[in-house]
Amino acid sequence: MIGQTITLLRKDLLLEFRDRESVPAMALLAAATLVVFHFALGQRSISGELASGALWVTLLFASMLGISRLFVAEQEDGGFDAVLLAPVERTAILLAKATALLIFLVIVELIAVPMFGVLLLGVPLGPAIPGLIGVLLLADICIAIVGALVSALAIQTRIRELLVPILALPLLLPVVIAGSRASGQLFQPGGPAAVAGRWPLMLALYGVVFGLLSFALYDYLLDD
Amino acid sequence: MTDKTQVHGRGLRRLAFAATITLIGAFAMVFFWTPNEADQGFIQKIFYLHVPLAIVTLCGFVAGGIFGFMQLRTGKRVWDLRSYVAIHLSLMLAVAVLITGAIWAKASWGHWWVWDEPVLVSFLVVFLLYACYQPLRFAIEDPERQARYAAVFAVVAGAFVPINFAAVRLAQAYTHPRTLGTTTGGMPGSMMLTFLISMLGMTLLFMTLWKFELTSKSARMRLSSIRRRIARETTTEQAA
Amino acid sequence: MPALPLDSAGKYVAAAYLVFLGVILIYVAIMAARLGRVEREITELDKLLEIRDEANATARKSTVDGPNSE
Numbered sequence: 131m132i133g134q135t136i137t138l139l140r141k142d143l144l145l146e147f148r149d150r151e152s153v154p155a156m157a158l159l160a161a162a163t164l165v166v167f168h169f170a171l172g173q174r175s176i177s178g179e180l181a182s183g184a185l186w187v188t189l190l191f192a193s194m195l196g197i198s199r200l201f202v203a204e205q206e207d208g209g210f211d212a213v214l215l216a217p218v219e220r221t222a223i224l225l226a227k228a229t230a231l232l233i234f235l236v237i238v239e240l241i242a243v244p245m246f247g248v249l250l251l252g253v254p255l256g257p258a259i260p261g262l263i264g265v266l267l268l269a270d271i272c273i274a275i276v277g278a279l280v281s282a283l284a285i286q287t288r289i290r291e292l293l294v295p296i297l298a299l300p301l302l303l304p305v306v307i308a309g310s311r312a313s314g315q316l317f318q319p320g321g322p323a324a325v326a327g328r329w330p331l332m333l334a335l336y337g338v339v340f341g342l343l344s345f346a347l348y349d350y351l352l353d354d
Numbered sequence: 355m356t357d358k359t360q361v362h363g364r365g366l367r368r369l370a371f372a373a374t375i376t377l378i379g380a381f382a383m384v385f386f387w388t389p390n391e392a393d394q395g396f397i398q399k400i401f402y403l404h405v406p407l408a409i410v411t412l413c414g415f416v417a418g419g420i421f422g423f424m425q426l427r428t429g430k431r432v433w434d435l436r437s438y439v440a441i442h443l444s445l446m447l448a449v450a451v452l453i454t455g456a457i458w459a460k461a462s463w464g465h466w467w468v469w470d471e472p473v474l475v476s477f478l479v480v481f482l483l484y485a486c487y488q489p490l491r492f493a494i495e496d497p498e499r500q501a502r503y504a505a506v507f508a509v510v511a512g513a514f515v516p517i518n519f520a521a522v523r524l525a526q527a528y529t530h531p532r533t534l535g536t537t538t539g540g541m542p543g544s545m546m547l548t549f550l551i552s553m554l555g556m557t558l559l560f561m562t563l564w565k566f567e568l569t570s571k572s573a574r575m576r577l578s579s580i581r582r583r584i585a586r587e588t589t590t591e592q593a594a
Numbered sequence: 595m596p597a598l599p600l601d602s603a604g605k606y607v608a609a610a611y612l613v614f615l616g617v618i619l620i621y622v623a624i625m626a627a628r629l630g631r632v633e634r635e636i637t638e639l640d641k642l643l644e645i646r647d648e649a650n651a652t653a654r655k656s657t658v659d660g661p662n663s664e
Contacts, residue, residue: 279510283503287493293486300483301514304521311525332521343513347506350426381611396603400610407614443621450617454610461606563621570625574632581639588646 131225134218138226143233145203152199153234160192160242164249175252182314185246186306189239189266190299196234197277198294200227201285224278224348232274239266251317258316261325265316268333269309275337276301279344282351308332363569366562373562377555383548391545397461402548404454406556408477411451412515414444414560415484419512422505432572434501437508439567441487443560448481469526476522483511 146152167184168174176184243262247255276298284293312329316322384402391398421437424430455474456466469475490507494500 283490283507283510286499286503287490288495289489289493293490293493297483297486297490300479300486300518301510303479304517307521307525328524332524336517336521339513339517340510343510347426347509350502350506397606399607403610403614446617446621450614453613457606457610457613461603559618567625570628570632574628574635577632577635577639581635581642584639584642584646588642588649 131219131222134222135225135229138218138222139229142203142226142230146230146234151202152196153237155199156192156195156234156238157241159195160188160238161245163188163191164242164246167250176250177252177317177319179310179314179317181251181253181317182310184250185243185313186310188242188246189235190302190306192238192242193231193235193273193277194295194298196231196238197281197298198284198291200231200277200281205285220348220352221345223352224282224344227281228274228278228344231277232270235270235273236267239270253317253319253321258313258322261316261322262313265309265312265325265330265333268330268337269305272305272333272337272340273302275340275344276305279340279347279351282348304336305333308336362565362572366565366569369558369565370562373555373558376551376558380548380552380555383551388544388548389542394462397458400454400458400461402552404451404458406549406553407447407454408451408473409553410556410560411444411447412477412480413557414440414447414564415480415515416512418444419508419510419515422508422512425501425505426509431501434505435568435571437505438491439564439571441484441508443563443567445481445484445487447560448477448484451477452481472519472523472526475526476519479518479522480511480515483514487511 164184167176167188171180171184243266244255280294280298280301284290284297287293308329312325315325380402384399388399388402390396391401418437418441421433421440425433425437452474455471455477459468459471459474460466467474487504487507491500491504494503
């Protein structure tokens with residue numbers, strides 16, 4: 131199964147590397163959202179909970195793009211049937227897709243978070259980085275799991291582009307709560323405060339629950 | 355399509371009767387028997403409507419998830435029908451829950467919406483998620499796949515309900531610690547009794563409406579299958 | 595939370611119970627509309643059966659009458 135996952139993942143990454151469809155668009159959307167936040171809030175720099183909120187909305191918007199494109203290559207090129215007909219375990223498909231999305235998200239964040247630090251954040255980004263990496267990584271895993279589930283759920287419908295954001299945003303709300311509360315502490319004006327342990331715990335718990343759910347349900351989604 | 359031997363309407367009349375009696379009794383108790391709450395006064399009467407309705411609606415959503423799970427396990431379409439009707443009904447009642455909640459908030463806090471009431475907030479999130487159920491369902495044409503995907507959604511969303519409640523409660527608890535006291539704690543006996551009877555009435559009402567719609571849906575499905583059969587026979591006879 | 599006097603609180607309570615009543619009634623209305631559709635379908639079914647019976651009757655007649663009239 132690990133071998134199959136790696137093969138599928140390599141295919142996804144090669145496709146992305148060749149066509150450069152998702153990641154640049156996600157990064158651009160993130161940048162544009164940061165600019166929008168500057169003008170919409172009418173503030174030169176922000177900190178604390180407000181900064182954290184802006185960062186999470188930006189990342190969430192970017193991930194919506196990634197999620198809705200996740201299965202598009204398979205769908206449009208007729209590769210979906212090929213993958214399904216191939217003797218591949220469904221779990222391997224789930225793992226490969228979630229990992230691909232995770233990698234996309236990490237790349238986008240490597241671009242968007244420094245930009246956020248330069249464009250909007252009113253406190254130095256440097257001291258917050260170690261904590262932020264941990265929180266973002268945990269949240270990314272959650273987003274990747276839920277994203278793989280939602281995109282598989284929406285891909286066979288006629289209104290895929292509409293369904294992905296309206297399904298994923300409420301589903302990801304616990305991630306936003308935990309993530310923004312945690313990073314709000316990191317962006318405090320007086321230097322990063324300690325992140326309360328319950329927020330990473332909540333992210334981990336959320337990831338485990340939805341990971342198990344996707345693991346149990348993926349067979350039914352891709353069983354045609 | 356559906357199981358031919360499945361009769362959904364059995365006991366519907368008795369159920370409807372019980373729901374009517376219990377609910378009327380509960381509302382009569384609310385207005386004529388239960389004393390006004392010392393703190394909130396008359397406005398607290400909304401509690402006997404809003405809270406049982408909210409609990410029943412949430413249970414309906416979770417039940418939809420359980421029925422969806424059964425649909426995935428057995429592959430029988432009747433579970434899909436049960437799941438669909440439970441979610442559809444809960445969605446309608448959820449509108450009433452949100453509006454009565456807003457009215458209560460307006461009367462006791464002066465605002466139509468208060469973000470530091472975790473139950474109401476998480477209810478809104480759950481409502482937003484379940485509002486996607488019908489668009490998702492009817493965007494899939496193949497009936498078998500429609501049942502399967504709807505069931506997967508029902509299971510995921512059913513599991514999301516408690517997680518979301520925990521998350522929102524946790525988020526509110528540390529920003530506005532004052533709302534942690536629950537509304538049901540330390541109620542005098544008469545209020546508790548009224549609340550429980552109202553709870554029972556709402557449960558019976560939900561079951562009645564659920565069975566009602568289930569019967570109607572299955573009757574319609576069976577009718578159109580009979581119609582197709584007759585049309586087919588007629589054309590073959592005319593051809594012969 | 596200040597306790598509202600009865601006359602203003604009463605309106606809110608009445609509104610809440612009316613909302614509940616309204617939602618139930620809307621639900622009943624939707625179900626009624628569906629019932630109307632079921633009735634229409636049964637009418638069509640009735641007609642279809644009639645047509646079939648007539649067709650059967652004429653077919654039987656033609657098989658019974660057919661050879662005699664010749």
